Amino acid sequence: MYRRISYLQMKKRKARRRKMIKAGCALLMAAVIGGASLALAVNALAAPENSAMEEAGTEGIQGGTEETISGNVAVPGPAEETAKKEEGVPAIVIDPGHGGEDEGCAGEGIREKDVNLAIAKLVRDKLDGMGYQVMMTREDDTYIAKEERVKNANEYGADIYVSIHQNTYEDGSVEGIETWYDGSDSERDSKRLAQLIHQETIKTTGALQRQIREDADFHVTGKTIMPACLIETGFLSNPGERGKLATAEYQEQIAEGIVRGIELYFHPKTMYLTFDDGPYVENTARVLDVLKARNIKATFFLVGENVERNPEMARRIAAEGHTIGIHCYNHDYEAIYQSVDSYVQDFEKAYQVIKETTGVEAKLFRFPGGSVNAYNKKVCKEIAEEMTARGFIYYDWNASMEDAVKEPVPEQLIANAKESALGREKVVLLAHDVVYATGMCLDDLLDRLPEYRMEALTEDLEPVHFQMK
Numbered sequence: 001m002y003r004r005i006s007y008l009q010m011k012k013r014k015a016r017r018r019k020m021i022k023a024g025c026a027l028l029m030a031a032v033i034g035g036a037s038l039a040l041a042v043n044a045l046a047a048p049e050n051s052a053m054e055e056a057g058t059e060g061i062q063g064g065t066e067e068t069i070s071g072n073v074a075v076p077g078p079a080e081e082t083a084k085k086e087e088g089v090p091a092i093v094i095d096p097g098h099g100g101e102d103e104g105c106a107g108e109g110i111r112e113k114d115v116n117l118a119i120a121k122l123v124r125d126k127l128d129g130m131g132y133q134v135m136m137t138r139e140d141d142t143y144i145a146k147e148e149r150v151k152n153a154n155e156y157g158a159d160i161y162v163s164i165h166q167n168t169y170e171d172g173s174v175e176g177i178e179t180w181y182d183g184s185d186s187e188r189d190s191k192r193l194a195q196l197i198h199q200e201t202i203k204t205t206g207a208l209q210r211q212i213r214e215d216a217d218f219h220v221t222g223k224t225i226m227p228a229c230l231i232e233t234g235f236l237s238n239p240g241e242r243g244k245l246a247t248a249e250y251q252e253q254i255a256e257g258i259v260r261g262i263e264l265y266f267h268p269k270t271m272y273l274t275f276d277d278g279p280y281v282e283n284t285a286r287v288l289d290v291l292k293a294r295n296i297k298a299t300f301f302l303v304g305e306n307v308e309r310n311p312e313m314a315r316r317i318a319a320e321g322h323t324i325g326i327h328c329y330n331h332d333y334e335a336i337y338q339s340v341d342s343y344v345q346d347f348e349k350a351y352q353v354i355k356e357t358t359g360v361e362a363k364l365f366r367f368p369g370g371s372v373n374a375y376n377k378k379v380c381k382e383i384a385e386e387m388t389a390r391g392f393i394y395y396d397w398n399a400s401m402e403d404a405v406k407e408p409v410p411e412q413l414i415a416n417a418k419e420s421a422l423g424r425e426k427v428v429l430l431a432h433d434v435v436y437a438t439g440m441c442l443d444d445l446l447d448r449l450p451e452y453r454m455e456a457l458t459e460d461l462e463p464v465h466f467q468m469k
């Protein structure tokens, strides 16, 4: 009945750095349905079709539960030690939901357990090829209790846990991808994992984007000790989606999305948040609060006059570990760009004020309007050369919130930032901490950039410069 992996196969697989999980023993499983707890005795053989209580459906559709409450007793396997991960290489547990007598949901003969396993194998092979350590909770059509899956993943010391499932709902028109994580545990980085897998899978499949749900009280997302998420890659109750889910081509697209999400989780791109024109009292404080809560360091290009007006805020920026750069003393394009001398004079004034107020001897600076703008075309090259000779480093930007407009709309600022980033590996994002809307939407924006790790600019980086003719 159970196709168990032989010990020899096991050794071979271990040699290939894939780790198997031993089968579990008899368990009573509890499922929480809409808040009510049910304890069902495990039945040894009876596994009626669709016995699984399937996952939650649509937004507003209450309850739903992950993981089956059916299942049966697995014969304990030979005493094998749970695989241990090798240090230094990310270790990933891929968990194809259900298996064996627990078929999960189904539609027109397409069974969830089979689709889950097919996708999981594709994910495993891709990750394997990329050098990750991968452990599958099952490699064939075997029933393994969810408790056993989690226990083994925890003992293995996995870095992340990704569970793959299919969805079902009574309304056959409901479709799309849904991803779940346990938001009650903020210690683990589950949210970012869920966001990345969700976002990348939507991209590779073009599937309807449903919610990322943080209220997953599933065993596999809640009892794992590493970041974990559960993706429902489609609805087997939807004829169109079911048809696609049964094809190797679509399974491949899903697997590719999951792998890209995992890759970005371990190897995020880099974004440098830069804020110009401050400090202001309230708006800068709002930005600093968001950064502090997320433990993110950014770069502030300060205006000398504003530092004089709000010295405490300038000191707070420095005290909280952000990079301070110089923008100008007086933000008056026509005055400062008259000549090299007028620029240098204004700059030196700003430099002194910032040094006296914060103690920071800034090396980085940003030209008001950028290194090339409508006001400095004739002198920009000369000024840049002079400033470089003086040992200062200037930074332009390659993405912008475009928040220096009359009536900035938060949602638009977020869209601007995301679109102008163009998915680049290294993004220097221009923003203005003096703008109210910017501070108001910063948290949302950061939530929507899970593929980026935020860093402060330093002197050692290759600067981003506009092209000077």
Ligand SMILES: [Zn+2]
Residues within 6 Å of the ligand: 054, 055, 066, 067, 097, 098, 104, 105, 112, 165, 166
């Ligand atoms: Zn499922």
Ligand SMILES: [Zn+2]
Residues within 6 Å of the ligand: 276, 277, 327, 331, 368, 369
């Ligand atoms: Zn400016």
